[in-house]
Amino acid sequence: xxxxxxxxxxxxxxxxxxxxxxxxxxxxxxxxxxxxxxxxxxxxxxxxxxxxxxxxxxxxxxxxxxxxxxxxxxxxxxxxxxxxxxxxxxxxxxxxxxxxxxxxxxxxxxxxxxxxx
Numbered sequence: 001x002x003x004x005x006x007x008x009x010x011x012x013x014x015x016x017x018x019x020x021x022x023x024x025x026x027x028x029x030x031x032x033x034x035x036x037x038x039x040x041x042x043x044x045x046x047x048x049x050x051x052x053x054x055x056x057x058x059x060x061x062x063x064x065x066x067x068x069x070x071x072x073x074x075x076x077x078x079x080x081x082x083x084x085x086x087x088x089x090x091x092x093x094x095x096x097x098x099x100x101x102x103x104x105x106x107x108x109x110x111x112x113x114x115x116x117x
Contacts, residue, residue: 003029009041010034015048018056026059030066040072047078047101052086064096073097075106 002013010033012026033039042063046052064074074096079087084100087093 001025001029003033005033005036005039008038009043010039011043011045013045013048014056017051018049018059019051019053020055023055023059026056027062030059030063034063034066037070040067040070041075041106042067042072043075043077043106045078046076046080046083049080049083052083057086057090057092060092060096075099077103 001015004011004013010030012029014026016022018026030042034042044060044063049056060074060076066072067074075098076087076092076096077099078101079098084098087098092098
């Protein structure tokens with residue numbers, strides 16, 4: 001997991017299998033990063049995720065609940081088709097913004113302009 005921050009966003013670049021064993025560090029990173037009240041967007045970049053279970057979904061829901069309180073948003077981007085299918089089946093695509101590889105990314109997702117934490 002790589003965490004990048006900008007003035008108003010936290011970007012979590014996740015990889016591999018996201019399950020009960022790998023999800024606690026994601027929640028820990030979110031808890032730490034979301035202490036900054038200036039954060040208005042949380043981005044889950046799933047381009048390198050090969051598997052996702054309900055533990056990882058819980059992390060996205062946690063972020064969405066925290067962002068809702070501060071009128072922010074959550075973006076899930078670059079999910080592999082089988083991971084995107086899980087997100088759709090659970091209806092999470094109605095709660096967070098889901099961008100696929102063909103959608104334009106917000107400018108703050110550009111690694112050249114984002115600050116690295």
